[in-house]
Amino acid sequence: MEWQFFLEVLVGGLLAGVMYSLVALGFVLIYKASGVFNFAQGAMVLFAALSFVSIQDMGVPFWLALLLTLVLMVLLGVGIERVVLRPLVNQPPITLFMATIGLSFFLEGLAQMVWGTNVHGLELGIADEPFDVGGVFISKFDLFAAAVCGTLVATLALFFSKTKLGRALRAVADDHQAAMSVGIPLKHIWAIVWGVAGFVALVAGLLWGSRLGVQFALTLVVLKALPVLILGGFTSIPGAIVGGLIIGAGEKLAEVYLGPFLSGGIENWFPYMLALLFLLVRPEGLFGEKHIERV
Amino acid sequence: MKQTLIAASLVLATIAGSALAADQFIPIPSYRVGPYASGGAKFYGGMIDYLNYVNMKEGGVGGVKLTYEECETEYKNDRGVECYERLKAKNGGASAFNFMSTGITYAVMDRAEKDQIPLMTMGFGRADAQDGRAFKYTFPLITSYWSQATAKIQFIGQRLGGMDKLRGKKIVNLYHGSAYGKETIPVLDAMATKHGFELKHIEVPAPGTEQQSQWLDIRREQPDFVVLRSWGVMTPAALKSAQRVGYPREQIVSNWWGGSEEDAIAAGDAAKGYIAGSFALDGKQFPLIQDIEKVVYGAGKGNLSDKGYIGTVNYNRGVVSGLLMVEAIRAAQKKYGAKTLTGDQVRWGMENINIDAKRQKALGVSDMFPQVRTSCQNHEGSGYTRFMQWDGKDWKPVSGWIKADTSITQPLIKASVEKYVKEKGITLRNCNAEK
Numbered sequence: 001m002e003w004q005f006f007l008e009v010l011v012g013g014l015l016a017g018v019m020y021s022l023v024a025l026g027f028v029l030i031y032k033a034s035g036v037f038n039f040a041q042g043a044m045v046l047f048a049a050l051s052f053v054s055i056q057d058m059g060v061p062f063w064l065a066l067l068l069t070l071v072l073m074v075l076l077g078v079g080i081e082r083v084v085l086r087p088l089v090n091q092p093p094i095t096l097f098m099a100t101i102g103l104s105f106f107l108e109g110l111a112q113m114v115w116g117t118n119v120h121g122l123e124l125g126i127a128d129e130p131f132d133v134g135g136v137f138i139s140k141f142d143l144f145a146a147a148v149c150g151t152l153v154a155t156l157a158l159f160f161s162k163t164k165l166g167r168a169l170r171a172v173a174d175d176h177q178a179a180m181s182v183g184i185p186l187k188h189i190w191a192i193v194w195g196v197a198g199f200v201a202l203v204a205g206l207l208w209g210s211r212l213g214v215q216f217a218l219t220l221v222v223l224k225a226l227p228v229l230i231l232g233g234f235t236s237i238p239g240a241i242v243g244g245l246i247i248g249a250g251e252k253l254a255e256v257y258l259g260p261f262l263s264g265g266i267e268n269w270f271p272y273m274l275a276l277l278f279l280l281v282r283p284e285g286l287f288g289e290k291h292i293e294r295v
Numbered sequence: 296m297k298q299t300l301i302a303a304s305l306v307l308a309t310i311a312g313s314a315l316a317a318d319q320f321i322p323i324p325s326y327r328v329g330p331y332a333s334g335g336a337k338f339y340g341g342m343i344d345y346l347n348y349v350n351m352k353e354g355g356v357g358g359v360k361l362t363y364e365e366c367e368t369e370y371k372n373d374r375g376v377e378c379y380e381r382l383k384a385k386n387g388g389a390s391a392f393n394f395m396s397t398g399i400t401y402a403v404m405d406r407a408e409k410d411q412i413p414l415m416t417m418g419f420g421r422a423d424a425q426d427g428r429a430f431k432y433t434f435p436l437i438t439s440y441w442s443q444a445t446a447k448i449q450f451i452g453q454r455l456g457g458m459d460k461l462r463g464k465k466i467v468n469l470y471h472g473s474a475y476g477k478e479t480i481p482v483l484d485a486m487a488t489k490h491g492f493e494l495k496h497i498e499v500p501a502p503g504t505e506q507q508s509q510w511l512d513i514r515r516e517q518p519d520f521v522v523l524r525s526w527g528v529m530t531p532a533a534l535k536s537a538q539r540v541g542y543p544r545e546q547i548v549s550n551w552w553g554g555s556e557e558d559a560i561a562a563g564d565a566a567k568g569y570i571a572g573s574f575a576l577d578g579k580q581f582p583l584i585q586d587i588e589k590v591v592y593g594a595g596k597g598n599l600s601d602k603g604y605i606g607t608v609n610y611n612r613g614v615v616s617g618l619l620m621v622e623a624i625r626a627a628q629k630k631y632g633a634k635t636l637t638g639d640q641v642r643w644g645m646e647n648i649n650i651d652a653k654r655q656k657a658l659g660v661s662d663m664f665p666q667v668r669t670s671c672q673n674h675e676g677s678g679y680t681r682f683m684q685w686d687g688k689d690w691k692p693v694s695g696w697i698k699a700d701t702s703i704t705q706p707l708i709k710a711s712v713e714k715y716v717k718e719k720g721i722t723l724r725n726c727n728a729e730k
Binding site for chain 2 (some may be wrong): 009118141212255
């Protein structure tokens with residue numbers, strides 16, 4: 001049945017989009033709090049997943065390995081703030097961006113140096129098998145990933161809008177100097193947000209690692225997050241989710257229905273084109289903040 | 296005093312130089328970091344172990360010690376070219392290069408031709424380089440991409456109960472969206488015409504981390520088999536996606552790039568039943584592998600940090616790579632004498648490799664890889680592929696060695712070589728005259 005197939009592609013695309021959102025969230029968190037586009041997010045995903053499976057390989061039980069990795073990622077985040085970002089306070093955004101490029105290479109090398117280069121399998125106990133809903137196959141794993149992502153987004157959205165710390169983070173993102181002048185401890189704020197980004201990288205690393213195996217290629221999943229960010233806006237957590245859903249569904253439907261007319265394999269460039277079309281209408285992205293500058 | 300020191304240094308340098316000149320240098324353009332480090336470390340570990348084994352067991356080849364130097368390519372073309380330039384003239388000159396990378400090989404082919412250094416492209420491309428009359432310095436030893444593609448279809452024919460059973464069947468070619476992925480499309484098209492099966496090509500955009508729409512399409516098409524032309528992360532992503540749409544892994548047949556432990560382990564349970572081609576079997580049952588472990592690792596000189604990886608697919612492939620290179624040097628020494636050979640002389644040796652069943656037995660590698668006999672015109676020397684199935688823990692052979700269908704490959708090679716010769720403005724070598 002053609003409509004069933006359409007529905008299957010649509011649902012599959014939406015659920016794939018949730019996985020993209022998960023990676024996009026890490027970018028949004030750091031950009032929101034520091035105005036830095038963190039090029040090293042992919043490397044953090046790899047570092048987190050590789051650390052988790054390597055600790056598990058030592059015979060450590062799942063939950064303890066998760067806890068230890070979380071501690072490691074928070075320490076890594078705090079370390080990045082202390083060593084890389086703190087000396088660059090009040091520097092132009094491009095300087096901070098360049099620093100994260102260097103950080104990316106450093107983390108990729110460090111992960112392989114500490115934990116080795118071997119590929120690891122990762123089973124989270126949720127079978128990546130389909131179940132049949134009226135002829136439409138839906139993956140149990142995708143549903144689980146969507147639930148995890150939904151919970152994460154709801155928690156982070158509440159944190160940013162309802163807590164004092166969250167508001168402080170937003171103030172820092174708007175203007176470092178202004179935030180410091182009203183007594184917001186910039187260094188602590190950055191350390192916290194990089195720690196939280198480390199946690200998000202761990203969640204993304206576990207879910208993507210379970211799907212692709214824990215290997216260097218995990219750094220490439222960020223390629224899927226970039227159009228989501230362009231579309232959803234770099235500063236909006238709900239934007240990362242909505243952007244992910246649109247990109248996921250859009251690219252799958254385009255691949256299946258437009259691909260055959262364009263010799264196939266259009267999934268790589270189509271999401272970027274879709275995002276750029278949105279930008280023509282809303283340059284700040286779907287949920288991005290409008291910048292009004294006095295001159 | 297100063298003059299004495301200078302003179303002493305010169306004498307020492309001359310002694311060192313002459314020591315190096317008596318060695319045979321083999322460059323190792325390895326990739327131990329980066330995206331493909333997991334396979335690269337084992338492959339080049341196996342190759343280095345074999346070179347050390349020959350030195351320790353026989354004192355080198357014909358008394359000429361084998362030396363090597365590594366250069367990290369990270370599987371990147373620019374770094375590969377840099378490594379080539381850095382190593383080509385070192386230590387008396389490079390014997391031959393094996394980059395284990397189609398991209399790097401393409402990038403240095405013209406340079407190698409000019410420098411007269413052979414490129415060993417065991418198992419990969421370019422496929423038309425089988426014809427040594429046009430590609431004097433490139434050696435797709437054992438099996439090229441095109442040969443493997445025809446073997447895949449023959450294997451599927453065997454599974455169905457005969458090649459005639461292919462008629463009316465449907466096969467999907469799921470390929471990596473790159474030059475590598477597209478390279479076998481004409482071969483498969485020709486096989487489909489010959490055997491009367493329906494063939495659909497579906498591209499996976501590189502690197503292949505997400506394949507949901509392609510596999511939904513496959514589920515809709517309901518093919519009898521999927522031939523996978525994957526590399527790196529595309530393989531586990533394909534197997535996981537197949538599991539998600541309920542496609543049986545026993546009906547997925549890949550080429551050797553998708554057939555290592557790394558590919559299967561990354562996919563977890565989804566890999567069980569999956570089939571891949573190979574040109575060198577894994578395992579420690581071969582006397583050579585056992586002896587390497589005893590001699591090299593016993594002396595604490597093994598290259599792998601974890602000897603548990605001895606006998607894995609990539610390790611054994613590396614051993615075979617070292618072995619073929621050494622056999623080429625042995626063959627060349629018979630003609631040119633037991634001395635340091637030039638790249639061009641090793642090229643001659645590579646055109647005169649003869650590893651028959653008797654030689655395989657002597658080397659302790661019976662049935663580990665097919666018999667190899669190269670010539671001036673035939674740079675592949677074999678054309679056989681064997682298929683293995685992942686049982687959840689190990690690869691198990693599920694076929695004998697399947698010979699390439701040359702009725703398909705030869706016309707394609709001929710056409711491609713004619714085009715290449717015209718483009719480059721070269722003339723074909725006269726192999727009869729060179730005998």
